[in-house]
Amino acid sequence: MLYAHASRVLHIESNPGNARALVQRHQQQDVWINPPPLPLSTRELDAVYELPYTRQPHPVYGEAKIPAYEMIRFSVAIQRGCFGGCTFCSITEHEGRIIQSRSEASILREVEEIRDRVPGFTGVISDLGGPTANMYRLACKSKSIEAACRRPSCVYPGICPNLNTDHKPLINLYRKARAVPGVKKVLIASGVRYDLANEAPDYIRELATHHTGGYLKIAPEALSDGPLSKMMKPGMDTYYRFKALFDQFSAEAGKEQYLIPYFIAAHPGTTDEDMLTLAVWLKANGFRADQVQAFLPGPMATATAMYHSGVNPLRKVTRNSEPVYVPKGARQRRLHKAFLRYHDANNWPLLREALRDMGREDLIGNGKRHLIPTYQPAGTGGAGTRRGKPFRTQHVRGKSRSGKKYS
Numbered sequence: 001m002l003y004a005h006a007s008r009v010l011h012i013e014s015n016p017g018n019a020r021a022l023v024q025r026h027q028q029q030d031v032w033i034n035p036p037p038l039p040l041s042t043r044e045l046d047a048v049y050e051l052p053y054t055r056q057p058h059p060v061y062g063e064a065k066i067p068a069y070e071m072i073r074f075s076v077a078i079q080r081g082c083f084g085g086c087t088f089c090s091i092t093e094h095e096g097r098i099i100q101s102r103s104e105a106s107i108l109r110e111v112e113e114i115r116d117r118v119p120g121f122t123g124v125i126s127d128l129g130g131p132t133a134n135m136y137r138l139a140c141k142s143k144s145i146e147a148a149c150r151r152p153s154c155v156y157p158g159i160c161p162n163l164n165t166d167h168k169p170l171i172n173l174y175r176k177a178r179a180v181p182g183v184k185k186v187l188i189a190s191g192v193r194y195d196l197a198n199e200a201p202d203y204i205r206e207l208a209t210h211h212t213g214g215y216l217k218i219a220p221e222a223l224s225d226g227p228l229s230k231m232m233k234p235g236m237d238t239y240y241r242f243k244a245l246f247d248q249f250s251a252e253a254g255k256e257q258y259l260i261p262y263f264i265a266a267h268p269g270t271t272d273e274d275m276l277t278l279a280v281w282l283k284a285n286g287f288r289a290d291q292v293q294a295f296l297p298g299p300m301a302t303a304t305a306m307y308h309s310g311v312n313p314l315r316k317v318t319r320n321s322e323p324v325y326v327p328k329g330a331r332q333r334r335l336h337k338a339f340l341r342y343h344d345a346n347n348w349p350l351l352r353e354a355l356r357d358m359g360r361e362d363l364i365g366n367g368k369r370h371l372i373p374t375y376q377p378a379g380t381g382g383a384g385t386r387r388g389k390p391f392r393t394q395h396v397r398g399k400s401r402s403g404k405k406y407s
């Protein structure tokens with residue numbers, strides 16, 4: 001409970017405009033945590049990004065292929081920070097909630113530098129982004145209100161009326177970047193915050209028309225209100241609105257394009273029923289995830305405090321705090337991932353067992369309305385269940401909210 005309380009205090013004291021130093025007693029010593037630094041100005045941020053980087057991996061790697069380098073090789077960071085406040089993520093804690101944006105000129109200089117100096121450049125900028133694709137130059141309408149604010153998010157439970165959601169500077173930047181001689185295409189690979197994008201349909205039009213390579217990954221993360229409220233993510237109606245606009249603008253551009261939604265398994269607040277509902281939705285919508293991620297408690301994230309304490313630090317922590325259901329243990333975590341990969345025959349024995357336990361045998365069968373079949377293809381399903389063989393550990397290859405792969 002004290003940890004949950006400490007986590008809550010830490011997040012309340014995260015705005016450099018009003019944060020106070022925190023002191024925590026550890027036996028005979030105190031740990032002193034300074035308030036977060038003031039955000040860098042555009043000029044300062046430009047200076048940081050225009051230092052004479054080599055844009056090459058360190059020579060110690062020799063000829064080795066470095067996946068992280070491949071991802072960033074032709075991409076440009078346009079801003080730092082995030083005011084989303086998703087509880088499973090700590091970008092807000094380590095990059096700040098106030099967006100720090102580079103100038104247009106500095107970003108365009110970097111695009112030219114990639115064109116002129118990076119070996120293997122074929123004319124495609126793989127990303128113009130940051131922790132979130134579309135927070136460039138977005139900020140609270142008033143500096144004094146911003147300095148006094150203690151909300152953990154500017155967009156949850158709804159978009160704050162004080163938030164400026166004008167996407168014009170970002171649209172102008174995209175237009176100028178793709179007009180740079182030698183640049184054929186500019187893709188956007190960072191995660192699009194679709195609740196914000198819904199406020200600027202022109203941005204969605206620009207994205208669908210010029211910056212999407214067939215598929216756009218976005219992250220609803222959950223379907224049910226239980227987990228969504230613990231993640232501080234918008235509801236699915238926001239997703240459907242974005243999808244309608246994306247589909248409309250893709251069609252107008254004569255492009256066949258799809259959204260690929262990402263979900264997290266085993267997040268605090270997620271019951272087996274929530275994952276079942278999600279699996280049924282995935283199947284009904286024809287989604288078959290090839291990679292899925294299960295929640296891992298990471299340092300400083302609010303969801304980590306939920307995971308360990310079982311209470312909700314988004315509200316005042318008391319003895320009567322709202323309990324948070326936390327899926328834990330190898331079997332349940334594997335089950336939640338299995339729901340996301342309901343189409344993988346290796347998961348069917350575990351899913352059949354769970355569906356029977358949940359009284360949902362009606363979803364086992366060989367028809368379209370069933371989630372999983374009754375038969376088991378030869379050579380599959382050997383991953384073990386509660387009653388069967390030992391569990392097989394699966395490697396979780398995930399992506400952060402910014403769309404960057406975990407290393």
Ligand code: SF4
Pocket residue numbers: 083139140141145146149150151153154155160161162163164
């Ligand atoms: S008042 Fe609203 S927009 Fe301004 S910082 Fe607070 S939550 Fe964000």
